Amino acid sequence: MKLLLVWLALAGPAWSIAGATALPKRYRERRADPRLAGLAGGLWGAALGVVALPWLYRRVPALRRGPHILVPTLLLSAELTWLFARVFPTNPCVKDALYVVDQIQTGLTVGLVYATMAVGLTLIYSVQRIVSFTHGQFVMFGGVVAFLLLRNSPWSPYAVLPIVGLAALVLGVAVAAVLLRPVQAGTVERPDEYAILMTFGFGLFLTYALVGTLGAPVAVRTPRYTDRPLLGLDTAVVQAGGLRFRIDLVIAGVIGLLIFGALAWLLYHTWLGWSFRAVSMDRAASAVSGIDAGRVFVLVFGIGTMLAGVSGAALVPAFNFQVPEMAAQTAIRSYVIVVLGGLGSVRGALLGGLFLGIVEALTAGCYPDPSKGATYQVASGLLVFLLVLLVRPQGFFGRTE
Amino acid sequence: MHGLSRSARRSAGTQAGWHLRDHRPMRVILGALLVLAAAGPAFADILIGGVAPLSQPGDVAGGQEMKWALEQAVNDVNAKGGVLGQKIRLVFYDTQNKPDVCASVAKRLAQEDKVAAVVGEFHSGCALAQIPTYNQAGMPVVFSETYNDKITAGDPADPNLPANPPTVFRIAPTSTYYSSFIADWIVNGVRAKKVVQVVDTTDYGVGAASAMKEALGKAGVKLAQVSVELAQPDYASIMTRLKNENPDAEVVYYDVSETATAYVVMQNGIDVGLSNAKNICVGNPAMRDAQSFWQAVPNGVGCLFQLVGLTSTQFNEQAKSVDQRARTALGHEARNYAFEAYDSVLLVVDAIRRANSTDAKAIVKALEQTSMVGTQGKYVFTYNSQNPVPKDKPGWLWHQYAEPPLQLLEFTKKGQTSEEAPTVWPASRQTQPGKAFIPPSR
Numbered sequence: 001m002k003l004l005l006v007w008l009a010l011a012g013p014a015w016s017i018a019g020a021t022a023l024p025k026r027y028r029e030r031r032a033d034p035r036l037a038g039l040a041g042g043l044w045g046a047a048l049g050v051v052a053l054p055w056l057y058r059r060v061p062a063l064r065r066g067p068h069i070l071v072p073t074l075l076l077s078a079e080l081t082w083l084f085a086r087v088f089p090t091n092p093c094v095k096d097a098l099y100v101v102d103q104i105q106t107g108l109t110v111g112l113v114y115a116t117m118a119v120g121l122t123l124i125y126s127v128q129r130i131v132s133f134t135h136g137q138f139v140m141f142g143g144v145v146a147f148l149l150l151r152n153s154p155w156s157p158y159a160v161l162p163i164v165g166l167a168a169l170v171l172g173v174a175v176a177a178v179l180l181r182p183v184q185a186g187t188v189e190r191p192d193e194y195a196i197l198m199t200f201g202f203g204l205f206l207t208y209a210l211v212g213t214l215g216a217p218v219a220v221r222t223p224r225y226t227d228r229p230l231l232g233l234d235t236a237v238v239q240a241g242g243l244r245f246r247i248d249l250v251i252a253g254v255i256g257l258l259i260f261g262a263l264a265w266l267l268y269h270t271w272l273g274w275s276f277r278a279v280s281m282d283r284a285a286s287a288v289s290g291i292d293a294g295r296v297f298v299l300v301f302g303i304g305t306m307l308a309g310v311s312g313a314a315l316v317p318a319f320n321f322q323v324p325e326m327a328a329q330t331a332i333r334s335y336v337i338v339v340l341g342g343l344g345s346v347r348g349a350l351l352g353g354l355f356l357g358i359v360e361a362l363t364a365g366c367y368p369d370p371s372k373g374a375t376y377q378v379a380s381g382l383l384v385f386l387l388v389l390l391v392r393p394q395g396f397f398g399r400t401e
Numbered sequence: 402m403h404g405l406s407r408s409a410r411r412s413a414g415t416q417a418g419w420h421l422r423d424h425r426p427m428r429v430i431l432g433a434l435l436v437l438a439a440a441g442p443a444f445a446d447i448l449i450g451g452v453a454p455l456s457q458p459g460d461v462a463g464g465q466e467m468k469w470a471l472e473q474a475v476n477d478v479n480a481k482g483g484v485l486g487q488k489i490r491l492v493f494y495d496t497q498n499k500p501d502v503c504a505s506v507a508k509r510l511a512q513e514d515k516v517a518a519v520v521g522e523f524h525s526g527c528a529l530a531q532i533p534t535y536n537q538a539g540m541p542v543v544f545s546e547t548y549n550d551k552i553t554a555g556d557p558a559d560p561n562l563p564a565n566p567p568t569v570f571r572i573a574p575t576s577t578y579y580s581s582f583i584a585d586w587i588v589n590g591v592r593a594k595k596v597v598q599v600v601d602t603t604d605y606g607v608g609a610a611s612a613m614k615e616a617l618g619k620a621g622v623k624l625a626q627v628s629v630e631l632a633q634p635d636y637a638s639i640m641t642r643l644k645n646e647n648p649d650a651e652v653v654y655y656d657v658s659e660t661a662t663a664y665v666v667m668q669n670g671i672d673v674g675l676s677n678a679k680n681i682c683v684g685n686p687a688m689r690d691a692q693s694f695w696q697a698v699p700n701g702v703g704c705l706f707q708l709v710g711l712t713s714t715q716f717n718e719q720a721k722s723v724d725q726r727a728r729t730a731l732g733h734e735a736r737n738y739a740f741e742a743y744d745s746v747l748l749v750v751d752a753i754r755r756a757n758s759t760d761a762k763a764i765v766k767a768l769e770q771t772s773m774v775g776t777q778g779k780y781v782f783t784y785n786s787q788n789p790v791p792k793d794k795p796g797w798l799w800h801q802y803a804e805p806p807l808q809l810l811e812f813t814k815k816g817q818t819s820e821e822a823p824t825v826w827p828a829s830r831q832t833q834p835g836k837a838f839i840p841p842s843r
Contacts, residue, residue: 092645099645106637113634216461219661221697236700237672246637246672315634320665325632364638370646374629374639375602 012046012079019045019053020391026057036063039391043072047079084366093366098242103365104358109249111357112350113315116256118334118341119263119349120307126344127280127300130183130195134175134203136331137210138305142168142312143321144210147220156228157317161255164313165306172305175202176298184297207324214323224317225251252318259307259314260350266303267346276300280344332378336385342398351396356381446490447483447759449475449749450510450519452503453742454527459498463523463738466731467545468493470739471521473726474746484750485757491746492516498523500530507531511538517759518542518752520745523738525549533561535568541764543748544571545741548579554796565789565799568765570782572741572748572802574709577795580609582807583654583683583707584616586826590809590837591681593651595623597643599666602628605658613656625650631662636669644675653682660687664697671700681705681838683809689736689819691812703841705811705825710737710777712810713820715830720776734820737777744775769800777806813841 023041027034040063044052052072061068085094092099121135132138142164149160179202182188183195211217225248226236238245267273278286279296287293312330315321337356341348363380367373388395451471454464475491483489492514494506503526510516511534518541522528528547535542544552553571555564574582587593598613600606610626617624625647627639643650653676657663663685667676676682681703688694688706695701713734716724720735723743727735752767753759769785784790784798809826810819823832823839833839 092642096645099641102641103638106641110635110637217457219664219697221661221693223696224699227699237674244641244673249635249637319634320632320636320662321634322632322661326634329632329634361638365642370625370642371627373642374627374633374636377638378630378633 011049012076015049015053016042016046019043019056023053023056027060030060032060033062036065036068040068040072042391043069043076047072047076088368091366091368093362099365100362102243103361105243105245107358107361108354109246109253109357110361111354112253112256113249113311113319113353114333114337114357115350115353116252116259116311116314117308117330118337118353119260119346120304120311121334122338122341122344122346122349123263123307124301124304125338126346127276128183128195128297129344130180130192130199131335132301132304133196133200133331134206135308135334136327136329137203137206138168138172138308139312139315139330139334140210140323140327141171141206142309143220143316143326144214144312144323145309146313146316147222148213150222157222157225157313158228161310161313165310168309169302169306171309173298173302175199175305176301180297180301184294203327207327211324217325218323220316220321220323220326222316224248227317246318248318252314255314256311259310260346263307263346272299333381336381339385339395340388342395345395345397348395348397355396356384359384446488447485447753448490448492448514448516449746450514450516451491451493451742452496452506452510452519452521452527452531453493453523454498455495456497459496459527460523463546463736464495466727466736466739467521467523467742469727469730470723470735470742471746473723474743478746478750484754485759489746489750496522496524496527496531498527500526503527503530504534507534507540511535511540516540517761518749518764520749521545521742522547525552528552529562532566532569536561536563536566539568539761539765541568541749541752541761541768542570543745543768544569544573545745546573546738547571548573548576550575550577550795550797552797553799553801564796567786568761570748570768570800570802572745572777572780572805574805574807575797575801576608577612577797578805579707579709579807580612581616582826583656583809584613584620586809586837587617587622587652588620590826590828591652593622593681595647595650596625596652596654597647597650597675598624598626598654598656599643599670600626600628601631601657601659601662603631603658606656609656609658613654629657629662629666631657631659633662636666637673640666640670640673640675643670644673647675650675651680653680655682655684657685660685660693661697663687664694667701667704668698671698676704678703683707688812689810691816691818691822694812695816699815702812702815705809705838706819708737708808708810708819709805710740711806712808712822712824715806717774717776719774723776740776744777744780747775748773748780778804811839811841813839 019041020038024034024037027037041056044056088094117139121132124130124132145164145167146160149155149163150157179198180195183191188194236247238247267277275291275296278289278291279293283293333356337349337352340355341352359380360377364373364377367376451468453467454460455468471491475489478484479488492510496503496506510519519535520543522544523546525547528544529549529551551562553569555566556562587596596617598610600610606628610628614624625643627643629636629639653670655663655667655670657666667682667684670676683705686707686709689708711720713724720740723740724735727739748768748771751773752764752771756763756767769782769787771780771782773780780802782800783803785800790796790798808824808830810822811825812822824830825837825839
């Protein structure tokens with residue numbers, strides 16, 4: 001058995017590399033579509049090795065996502081799970097199915113909140129094609145404004161969300177209209193680099209300004225949602241069927257879903273959203289149709305900032321929200337999410353957030369050495385980020401140029 | 402001077418020189434008079450060096466409170482006439498918790514200011530950076546709030562930190578003393594057989610995990626440990642795992658050094674059921690700030706925390722006076738590091754008085770023979786040059802205040818203040834004698 005395990009552990013990666021390198025070459029030689037060949041070769045190689053690769057190599061079939069990507073992915077996942085169970089039979093993820101479900105529900109809830117943090121970033125990229133390096137700070141801005149509003153007031157955490165959104169919208173519009181104007185106007189030679197440097201610099205400024213406002217680096221804390229109950233939700237934890245649902249986090253997740261819903265409605269059911277999508281698809285053609293790309297540029301950045309700010313305000317009652325560390329934590333996870341989901345894809349951000357949440361939860365919950373599970377939690381997300389970049393640079397729903 | 406001949410220029414220069422020299426004696430006398438006028442009283446003062454962080458990365462709040470306490474002690478001593486007929490004066494420096502700044506501050510105090518002794522400091526790393534200078538200069542120093550064992554034990558791997566540093570004294574608990582205190586409560590207080598410890602990945606966390614493992618290992622207590630990264634948004638997954646793998650844990654010790662993270666970890670632990678009515682949770686010493694604790698961990702009833710120092714009910718008159726002034730000046734009760742800073746000045750002044758001298762060697766000798774009551778109790782440095790640390794005892798006992806006050810307090814009711822929280826350990830201070838844990842009113 002041990003020999004089999006060692007063979008699987010070593011042969012899988014070897015066949016995967018062989019498949020990922022040999023198959024695209026073969027497809028190009030045969031003048032077949034090679035776009036999925038690397039991924040399919042890698043996956044089939046890892047899953048079945050010598051059994052699958054010669055067949056693909058000889059027959060060179062037209063590759064489709066279902067049979068050639070999804071099937072080997074599921075097969076490989078099953079093999080790895082089996083391998084893990086054989087090597088670590090006492091791991092709670094092997095022994096207890098309900099525990100795994102509990103970890104996944106935790107991951108999904110946290111992931112939904114992560115996705116909410118990232119959606120503003122992906123919206124800005126989808127229309128403006130710039131990566132905002134101020135995103136983490138905008139989320140932090142929302143949290144700090146909510147904290148300042150709630151500090152000595154009887155307001156509910158729900159009540160401050162629209163105020164924070166408005167403040168963030170104004171801030172985003174100002175940044176786009178003033179600092180990013182040269183990008184929109186096309187007066188800089190290297191607009192991408194300019195936008196990166198400008199947003200990075202403004203991010204640093206905002207960090208120090210927020211720390212200065214608070215007086216020192218602090219943990220921002222507001223009343224929890226369950227402290228100011230709405231619809232009778234005043235219990236911090238609800239237990240159902242062996243699972244424990246943390247209501248504050250569930251509420252933050254629901255707010256996230258509402259944000260996604262509102263964004264989808266804006267993008268697909270309003271003239272404004274259509275103009276955003278038009279500029280995103282073809283800037284020149286949208287201009288011919290009478291859409292003012294400059295205004296769209298400013299508005300999209302404002303709305304992206306508003307989403308970031310509102311997500312920050314929604315997180316404070318449920319998460320560990322430290323200033324200024326939260327900016328970096330948010331930024332790292334947001335970039336991972338938008339790359340996983342596909343740069344510029346809103347549904348990709350949702351899926352990317354959920355995926356990252358589950359990966360982190362299962363790493364902490366299943367990593368063989370329990371004492372190290374939590375320390376590898378963040379690293380696991382970054383590892384997945386690298387793997388996705390390697391095999392599918394455009395992410396789950398991204399478009400290839 | 403264009404247009405003048407070389408000889409004429411030389412002549413003009415010479416005249417200008419003489420012109421200056423004519424007034425130099427007057428200027429020198431005036432300058433000297435001004436300096437004397439400004440620094441006049443300093444000639445009569447005994448200088449005491451004070452060190453604490455007032456800038457980041459140091460703990461600014463802690464440093465500010467220590468500085469305030471040092472100044473209070475100096476004022477109190479001077480109000481009673483000073484020492485040896487002279488006033489004392491504090492020469493204070495911000496050490497910033499940057500090793501290079503800490504080392505240069507020590508040099509300045511020893512070589513330029515030539516203070517009689519140095520007191521204070523909040524961070525161990527900063528104290529360790531100062532020690533080589535004090536060793537070299539033979540400068541007496543009383544560290545107030547630095548825990549690292551090496552400060553008094555020395556470090557065999559570092560030639561700059563020899564064992565038994567002749568002039569270094571400490572009145573704060575050491576790391577080993579601090580961590581073994583909880584272990585003592587676990588083994589001898591609640592007699593737990595299974596413990597979960599959550600630490601962070603900092604140097605503190607690594608040291609705390611190792612010390613606890615050693616202490617509980619000797620007593621045969623099972624220990625499950627996890628380390629967490631600081632400042633993460635959520636820790637529910639690892640807490641769920643701990644609960645699943647350790648359903649029989651009797652004590653859950655949230656030993657995380659950074660307060661905000663410690664509170665989130667605790668709250669997550671309570672939410673997922675790791676901490677429950679069947680076990681005891683122990684948290685961060687910052688829980689003494691009860692208002693923040695209850696805001697962050699509203700269902701933390703029954704949780705315990707370590708308190709360095711005394712509770713207000715245990716204060717003597719001197720401590721009450723400092724505490725009252727702190728409440729007026731700082732807006733909150735005096736913290737342990739304020740009391741320690743205050744006492745460190747009194748210890749040096751007491752030593753100078755008994756030595757009847759400001760000579761460094763005489764002060765060190767007097768400090769070794771200390772028997773003085775301060776705000777934190779009676780100070781005695783048991784192990785010193787006359788009574789070296791026995792080989793079977795830890796080296797950090799050298800010039801170490803043997804019994805710095807340390808106790809475990811329990812929040813038995815929701816919303817309780819730390820002053821209302823009963824002491825459950827050590828046995829000698831228990832509010833309810835014989836009870837190392839009091840079932841809380843949930």
